[in-house]
Amino acid sequence: MYSFDASSMIHAWDNYPPENKHFDSLWEWFSNKMQSKEFVISKKAFEEVSHKIPECGTWLQDNNIKIYDLTSKSILRAKDIKALLGIIEEEYTKGVGENDLFIIAIAQELGTTLVTEEGRQGVLPALKSNYKIPAVCNMASVGVENCNFLNLLK
Numbered sequence: 001m002y003s004f005d006a007s008s009m010i011h012a013w014d015n016y017p018p019e020n021k022h023f024d025s026l027w028e029w030f031s032n033k034m035q036s037k038e039f040v041i042s043k044k045a046f047e048e049v050s051h052k053i054p055e056c057g058t059w060l061q062d063n064n065i066k067i068y069d070l071t072s073k074s075i076l077r078a079k080d081i082k083a084l085l086g087i088i089e090e091e092y093t094k095g096v097g098e099n100d101l102f103i104i105a106i107a108q109e110l111g112t113t114l115v116t117e118e119g120r121q122g123v124l125p126a127l128k129s130n131y132k133i134p135a136v137c138n139m140a141s142v143g144v145e146n147c148n149f150l151n152l153l154k
Contacts, residue, residue: 081101084142
């Protein structure tokens with residue numbers, strides 16, 4: 001099962017527009033994966049997508065994507081990850097933000113691979129608070145598989 005970060009959903013929508021007939025089979029495949037619950041999204045990521053591209057949010061709902069709400073377990077896990085990164089209160093830096101922590105925590109709770117377009121950091125920053133989603137997912141104590149949209153297609 002794969003869960004989507006807003007960045008990947010927006011990337012897919014922008015780069016493989018559904019109105020372009022060349023991509024009909026991609027969006028049919030995508031819809032089938034959503035119907036079978038193999039592709040899901042957290043409520044936080046869905047809200048970001050719907051805010052930035054309302055027609056994409058509508059398409060996701062029309063195609064019955066499963067939207068996962070925060071649970072008490074995912075909220076506590078996000079808090080733990082925040083502490084691992086050394087983020088105090090709301091002092092986020094250039095790395096993950098609060099929504100990202102929730103998205104990662106939900107992916108971890110569900111045991112999904114997180115699809116994100118956030119950049120891979122070849123050299124990790126000295127400050128863990130500057131880690132992007134893939135680096136956080138790859139931390140041993142987080143352990144969430146992740147890939148970008150192109151790797152998902154491959």
